[in-house]
Amino acid sequence: MSAVLVVNSGSSSFKYQLIDSESEESLASGLVERIGEASGRTSHRGPDGTSERTLQIPDHTAGFRAMLDAFAEHGPSLDENPLDAVGHRVVHGGKRFFEPTVVTPLVEINIEDLSDLAPLHNPANLQGIRAARAAFPDVPHVAVFDTAFHQTLPPAAYTYAIDAGLAERHRVRRYGFHGTSHKYVSEAAARFLGRPIEELRQIVLHLGNGASACAVRGGRSVETSMGMTPLEGLVMGTRSGDLDPAVLLHLARRAHLGTDELDELLNRRSGLLGLSGRGDMRDVRQAAENGDEAARLALDTTIHRLKHYIGAYTALLGGLDVLVFTAGIGENDARLREETLEGLGFLGIELDPERNAASDRGARVISTDGSAVTVLVVPTNEELEIARQSLQAVARERAD
Template sequence: MSAVLVVNSGSSSLKYQLIDADSGDALASGLVERIGEPSGHIRHRGPDGSSERTLPIPDHTAGFRAMLEAFEADGPDLAEHPLAAVGHRVVHGGKRFFEPTIVTPLVEINIEDLSDLAPLHNPANLQGIRAAKKAFPDVPHVAVFDTAFHQTLDPAAYTYAIDAALAEKHRVRRYGFHGTSHKYVSGRVAAVLERPLGDLRQIVLHLGNGASACAVDGGRSVDTSMGMTPLEGLVMGTRSGDIDPAVLVHLARRAGLGIDDLDDLLNRRSGLLGLAGHGDMRDVRRAAESGDASARLAIDVVVHRLKHYIGAYTAILGGLDALTFTAGVGEHNPWLRAEVCAGLEGLGIRIDPRRNEAERDDARVISTDDSPVTVLVVPTNEELEIARQSLQAVGEG
C-alpha cells in the first residue's frame, strides 16, 4: 500500500484525507476548523468510527496535533499505514512550478514569493506545509499546484494584450486554476471511453462555487477560462467572471468605488449572489421555479457563458470528442446540463434525457449513442490526484 496524507490548508482550517493511492480508497478524512479562534473544532472519520471534538487550536501546528490524536482514537493506525508522502495543495505556482515538487526551503521561499498572486491562499498553504513538516519530519512533503496543469498553454493563450514590459515586471498573464481537477477528470474520461488520452480533444467544465472551463488536447491544457486569478471566466457563486475592464473604471469614476471596494464587488458580491441574491445554485433554481425573474436571468447568464466557452474551445481544439461536467454543480444538476447542451447539436452534442436524469454517483456517459461528441459526468477527485502526483514526485508512482 502507498499511503499519502493529502492536506488542503486554509487560513483557519485544515482539510485532510489519508489515501491509498494504489486502490484510490480514502482510509480516513477530516476537517480541523476555527484555527486561531477561542474554540476550535475537529471532525474525523476513520475505520474505527467518527468523532468530533471542540478544543483550543491556536495555530496549524496544534491543528496537526489534534489530527494525530484523532487518528489514534478512530484510526487508522499510522504505524500500520506508513506514509510515503504528505501531499499539499498549493493554489499558485506562477510560471515556476509545472509539476509536483518536493518541498525544500527554497520551494517554501518561492511559494511565499508568489503570495502576491494569491494572497488569500498561498500564505495559508505555506502555513500548513510548515506545520505538517513539524508533525511528520521524516516524511517527504510534496507541493501540488493548481496552476501546474496549465503550464502547457501556448503564449498566444496565456498572454494579455497590455504593455509587455509592465506585464513582465508584475507577472501579469493567464495562469489558470482547478488544474488538479482538470487533469484528473480528463484522464478519467480516457479510461471510461477506453481510448488513449493522447487521441482525445476534450472540454472539461468544473462547475462548483468556483467554476472554470478547460480545453484539453491530447492530455495537455491548451486553454482555460480562469486567468491571472480565479476571477476571470465563467459566472460563479459570488464572482463575476468575464467583465469589460472599463466597467471598473466607470464605477471608480461615477460611483466612487476604490480598489478594495471593486475587489469586494467582483469577488464577493457578484456572480449568482449579485444577480439573484443567492450564491448557491440550488437556491437560485428554487427561486427561479417560484417565478423570480432575477433568478431566471442569473441561470440564463450562466448557461450563455458556458455555451460561449464550449463554442470557443471547440474552435481552439479544431473539433471535439468529449464534453465533461464535473464538481458539485456539474455533477448533481441534470437540468443545468440539459440547458447547456440544448441547441448545441450543430457542434455534435446530443444528450440522452434518460441517461442525464439518472441518479448515479459514478462516471458515466449521458449523450446519445449516435452523438458525434461524447458527453459525460465524471466526479472529480482532487485528493486522489494529489496523492498520485505526490508518489510520482517521490519516485514511487
C-alpha cells in the first residue's frame, strides 16, 4: 500500500495525518507541539492506539524526527506504506498559486515572499515544508493553498474600492480562505445529493474558531466572506469579522493604539472573546443559557452576521439550492443552526427540528422534505482534500 502524509504546520507545532492513497482511509494521525520550548510533546494515534511522549523539540526538523520515531515505534510502518507525496497546507498563495503545486526552491521563495500577506501563517507553513523536505528528500512535496479555490472570484468580488494603483502595488484585494474546506464540502454535498455540482447554487458556512461563508455556483467560488486576510467577515472566536475601517483610525487617535496593538485587538481580543470574555462557542452558549447578557449579545451578533451573509449570497447567486453547515460549530451546534435559519422561510428554507437535533455525525439533510432549499450538515475533511489534491498535482507533474 502507498500513502500520502498531510502536514499542517504552525510556528510552534504541526499536525499530521497519513492517508491511504487508494482507500482514502486515515492510517495514523498526530500532533507535535511546543516546538522551541523547554519541553515539547508528541501525540501519535496509530494501529495500537494513542501514544504520547515528552521531550525537547528545538525546531521543526527535530519535530519531524520525533514523528518518524513515532511511526517506527507505533506504526504503521512507512516502509510498508511508502509515500506517494507529502501534502502541505499553506494559508496564502496570493494571485500566484491557483492550484496545488509541487514544491521547488522557487515555490519556497514565492511562499516566503507572500508572508507579508499572512505573517502568522506562511512563515510557519514554510518551516514545516523545509523540515519535511529534509526528512523525505526523495518524495514529492505539494503545497495546497487555502486561497486557491477562491481564484475564480470575479473582479467585482475581489476588488476593494480604494486607489487602484496603491492596491496593485501592495497586493490589496480579497483572496479568501478556508478554500480547501469549501471545495471539499461543496463537492461532498453534491455527491451526497446525487446531483451534478454544475447545476447547484450553494452557500457553505464553515463555522469553527475561524469562520467564513462562501457562495459556490457550479462548483466555483464566486464570493467569500474572508478578505485580504482571514480577519474579515463573520464573527469568530477571537477575530472581529466585518468592521468599519474608521474604527481603527478612531482608536489610533483617541486610544493611542499603535499598529501592533490594533492587530492584537482585532485578531486575538475580539469576536466572541471580546464581546463575552469567552472564545469558545460552547462556553458562550452555556453562559447565555445561565442569563449572561454579554454572552447572549455575542450569540445574537454572530447569528445576525450569518443571516446577513446568507441573504446577500442568495441574492448574488440569483437563488439558492443548497445551504451547508460544516466545521466544529457548524457540524455540532444544532441550536446555532436553528437560530440562524429562523425567519428565513421567505428564501425557501424550512428546517426540520427533529432532523436538526439528531446526534448523527455523517452528512445529513436537516431541512424538511418540502423545503425549496436543501439544508445539509456535511463534515469537512481538509486533510483528505489536501491528500487528493497532492496526488493530482504529482500525477500532473509526471504527465508533463
